[in-house]
Amino acid sequence: MDTNGAYILRVEDLKKYFPLRRGLLGRGIAHVKAVDGISFAVRRGEILGWVGESGCGKSTLGRTVLQLERPTSGKVFFDGQDLTQLGGEQLRRLRTKMQIIFQNPYSSLNPRMPIGRALIEPMVVHGIARGKQAQERAIELLQLVGLNPYFINRFPSEFSGGQRQRIGIARALALNPSFIVCDEPISSLDVSIQAQIINLLQRLQQQLGLTYLFISHDLRMVQHISDRIGVMYLGKLVEIGPTEEMVHHALHPYTQALWEAVPIPDPEVEEKRQVAILEGDVPTAANPPSGCRFHTRCPYVMPVCREEEPALVELAPGHFAACHLHKR
Amino acid sequence: MPLLQVEDLRVHFRTKDGLVRAVNGVSYELEEGDILGIVGESGCGKSVSALALLRLIPEPPGEIAGGHAYFEGQDLLALKRKELYGIRGRKIAMIFQDPMTSLNPVMPIGEQVAEAIWVNSSVSRREARRRAIEVLAQVGVPAPAERYKDYPHQFSGGMRQRVMIAMAISCQPRLLIADEPTTALDVTIQAQIVELVKRLQRELGMAVIWITHDLGLVARVARRICVMYAGRIVEIGPIKEVFSRPQHPYTLGLLASVPRGRTGRRQPLRHIEGAPPDMISLPPGCAFQPRCQFCAEECLQEEPSLVALGDGHLAACHRLGRLPVEALAPKVAS
Ligand SMILES: Nc1ncnc2c1ncn2[C@@H]1O[C@H](COP(=O)(O)OP(=O)(O)O)[C@@H](O)[C@H]1O
Ligand SMILES: Nc1ncnc2c1ncn2[C@@H]1O[C@H](COP(=O)(O)OP(=O)(O)O)[C@@H](O)[C@H]1O
Ligand SMILES: [Mg+2]
Ligand SMILES: [Mg+2]
Numbered sequence: 333m334d335t336n337g338a339y340i341l342r343v344e345d346l347k348k349y350f351p352l353r354r355g356l357l358g359r360g361i362a363h364v365k366a367v368d369g370i371s372f373a374v375r376r377g378e379i380l381g382w383v384g385e386s387g388c389g390k391s392t393l394g395r396t397v398l399q400l401e402r403p404t405s406g407k408v409f410f411d412g413q414d415l416t417q418l419g420g421e422q423l424r425r426l427r428t429k430m431q432i433i434f435q436n437p438y439s440s441l442n443p444r445m446p447i448g449r450a451l452i453e454p455m456v457v458h459g460i461a462r463g464k465q466a467q468e469r470a471i472e473l474l475q476l477v478g479l480n481p482y483f484i485n486r487f488p489s490e491f492s493g494g495q496r497q498r499i500g501i502a503r504a505l506a507l508n509p510s511f512i513v514c515d516e517p518i519s520s521l522d523v524s525i526q527a528q529i530i531n532l533l534q535r536l537q538q539q540l541g542l543t544y545l546f547i548s549h550d551l552r553m554v555q556h557i558s559d560r561i562g563v564m565y566l567g568k569l570v571e572i573g574p575t576e577e578m579v580h581h582a583l584h585p586y587t588q589a590l591w592e593a594v595p596i597p598d599p600e601v602e603e604k605r606q607v608a609i610l611e612g613d614v615p616t617a618a619n620p621p622s623g624c625r626f627h628t629r630c631p632y633v634m635p636v637c638r639e640e641e642p643a644l645v646e647l648a649p650g651h652f653a654a655c656h657l658h659k660r
Numbered sequence: 661m662p663l664l665q666v667e668d669l670r671v672h673f674r675t676k677d678g679l680v681r682a683v684n685g686v687s688y689e690l691e692e693g694d695i696l697g698i699v700g701e702s703g704c705g706k707s708v709s710a711l712a713l714l715r716l717i718p719e720p721p722g723e724i725a726g727g728h729a730y731f732e733g734q735d736l737l738a739l740k741r742k743e744l745y746g747i748r749g750r751k752i753a754m755i756f757q758d759p760m761t762s763l764n765p766v767m768p769i770g771e772q773v774a775e776a777i778w779v780n781s782s783v784s785r786r787e788a789r790r791r792a793i794e795v796l797a798q799v800g801v802p803a804p805a806e807r808y809k810d811y812p813h814q815f816s817g818g819m820r821q822r823v824m825i826a827m828a829i830s831c832q833p834r835l836l837i838a839d840e841p842t843t844a845l846d847v848t849i850q851a852q853i854v855e856l857v858k859r860l861q862r863e864l865g866m867a868v869i870w871i872t873h874d875l876g877l878v879a880r881v882a883r884r885i886c887v888m889y890a891g892r893i894v895e896i897g898p899i900k901e902v903f904s905r906p907q908h909p910y911t912l913g914l915l916a917s918v919p920r921g922r923t924g925r926r927q928p929l930r931h932i933e934g935a936p937p938d939m940i941s942l943p944p945g946c947a948f949q950p951r952c953q954f955c956a957e958e959c960l961q962e963e964p965s966l967v968a969l970g971d972g973h974l975a976a977c978h979r980l981g982r983l984p985v986e987a988l989a990p991k992v993a994s
Contacts, residue, residue: 385846492935522701523873527917527931534928549847552876556919556929579921593851595876597918599899602880609855610848613816 340511340543341374341397346406348389348396352618364618366392368567369406371644374511374543381558381575382547383590385614389567390547394513397545398430399423410511428458428507435516437500441488447474447499448484454506473502478532494525501532505540513545518553530557551594555579560650563587566617566625569644573651583653586626624656632657661733662689663834663867664713669727669737671705671712674720678940682708684891686727687966692834695861695868697882697899699875699914701936705891706871710837712737714748732834750780753828757840759820762827763812769823770796770808773830780831791830799826799856818849825856832864839871854881875918879903884972887911890937890947893966897973907975909952909983946978954979 349363366389374380395401399415408415451470455461471481477498518526548554562572571584582588589610612629621628627637636656644654671683683705698706713729729736774792796804799822842850870881886896895908906912916930934951945960958978966974
């Protein structure tokens with residue numbers, strides 16, 4: 333993997349375990365292995381889509397990458413610096429370059445703070461701008477995300493869901509970041525509003541040269557927006573590659589099952605489609621299956637899958653999968 | 661005669677901020693064994709219009725302000741509460757997004773299903789129990805006899821939804837109303853539930869009203885589609901017809917805003933500007949008018965009513981047949 337600046341972010345064997353209290357007499361501490369040894373890199377200026385079923389660890393990954401939660405182990409290189417080794421002022425300074433957009437912007441906005449102040453405050457705190465200059469920048473930010481600056485003194489509650497997400501995006505942009513984790517940014521929005529926000533995110537990415545880790549469970553939207561896609565299952569990265577490859581030539585049976593399950597918004601196509609249903613439930617993250625974690629649901633399960641965890645290997649240029657079916 | 665005939669249904673809520681016209685003159689028909697998908701953005705009245713059929717609207721603040729809903733010839737909205745018991749759960753059953761709101765958390769699931777069977781038919785307790793196990797097996801609950809005594813919290817979200825479906829179909833209803841039953845589920849589990857309901861629909865020959873905001877899902881499930889906006893139906897018709905030749909600008913906008921594979925690198929999606937209206941102060945004329953790119957003078961004056969376009973396709977728009985044709989074709993890609 334080259335390190336000459338093509339990659340803005342490199343994650344190495346990242347783990348985040350949460351302690352779990354089991355019963356009163358539980359001996360030893362059990363863990364939820366929310367992120368369990370994940371390695372990947374993000375190219376400067378790309379949109380890396382990230383999918384997987386709820387509870388598989390997507391949000392934890394996003395937060396741990398940004399050091400909003402400290403990893404259990406592993407490394408996260410941002411612009412060549414290992415964030416896991418940094419603390420205090422150094423980390424704080426780098427953090428301005430990395431931001432996050434949440435599913436529910438309302439919960440991350442202070443209801444008693446006018447939106448203008450919500451934008452200005454981080455600029456002042458991080459010494460980026462103050463006074464009149466900060467005010468002007470706030471106005472610019474509002475225009476950038478398609479909100480009328482006339483509303484600068486209004487409160488979050490006075491805006492619709494889609495507008496609030498625009499405010500959340502403006503706030504993430506206030507510190508001039510280069511990398512943004514978008515954690516389900518459209519999941520709580522209505523269909524007609526989702527497209528607005530996706531178009532906005534896409535325009536900003538191009539205009540400002542941003543890099544996104546775009547987390548979503550909406551596979552069609554991820555396909556639409558991403559240059560590459562990573563697929564997670566129970567704390568593991570099971571496949572990652574260029575979008576077209578991931579959609580049309582998926583190698584991991586789980587990735588294949590995900591695409592199979594997503595309905596196509598065309599009744600003519602759906603009528604003729606024989607959907608291969610993936611049986612069974614998603615196992616709990618607290619007690620993942622042995623070997624390949626997907627083996628309990630995999631239609632192609634082999635004895636080795638129950639015993640041995642498959643490694644993530646490159647099977648086509650830039651296309652990696654962790655599956656015993658594919659031995660190089 | 662259709663199985664269900666809804667005429668000019670109106671439901672209001674009196675809130676401290678004003679009167680919410682949640683359902684504002686909804687009319688449609690549903691044939692025996694048909695599958696109608698109801699789509700629209702949140703708050704447009706999908707759930708309320710369905711709940712009203714079973715008179716499950718909380719009153720107050722709600723009120724069925726008008727209309728009829730003929731089911732097998734009887735007006736559900738005019739029946740006495742007592743007469744409704746013969747229909748609710750027996751002839752019309754309903755499943756919801758969150759099964760936990762309908763399941764009793766402190767009662768074993770098998771007993772809940774048996775109870776539903778016992779209440780709704782004249783069988784013995786023992787027979788109800790036997791049938792409960794049978795119907796649990798039918799909906800794909802593994803080892804139903806062993807799991808009979810398990811409580812709802814011991815089941816996954818997908819399994820709880822199966823239990824709900826078991827209760828709903830236990831009396832072989834003629835109509836199943838499914839209000840976003842898969843919205844909270846993961847995509848692979850959603851696919852399982854959808855296949856299950858489709859299979860049961862075929863086996864039992866029941867009609868289904870499936871409420872969703874997911875246009876992909878409705879394409880998979882429904883034979884007819886009803887598009888709602890701000891408490892009204894703006895378009896209704898056979899699903900293939902509506903998807904291939906949408907007539908209302910809102911339907912058109914919705915269909916164009918869903919991604920259909922890549923339309924070339926970095927192509928923006930078509931989207932609808934603005935946001936759905938405040939249901940307390942609806943705009944004058946057509947409720948969609950403030951967001952409509954084809955809005956004309958007449959649209960500000962009068963509310964359009966549904967116009968039949970043939971083959972059971974209806975749309976409510978003043979500018980029907982006068983919209984720019986190229987705009988009506990959603991972009992399609994791989
Ligand atoms: N703060 C926490 N404490 C304990 N467990 C957690 C915490 N955050 C997440 N988890 C667990 O980690 C797993 C992954 O969660 P999450 O990252 O939120 O998944 P996703 O975003 O893919 O839905 C889940 O099993 C979740 O319950
Ligand atoms: N109990 C209630 N009190 C007041 N307003 C309600 C109530 N239930 C629903 N409404 C209003 O009725 C409208 C339609 O709601 P609903 O049918 O639930 O929408 P959806 O299409 O999302 O299912 C919404 O504007 C909602 O705010
Ligand atoms: Mg999450
Ligand atoms: Mg609803």
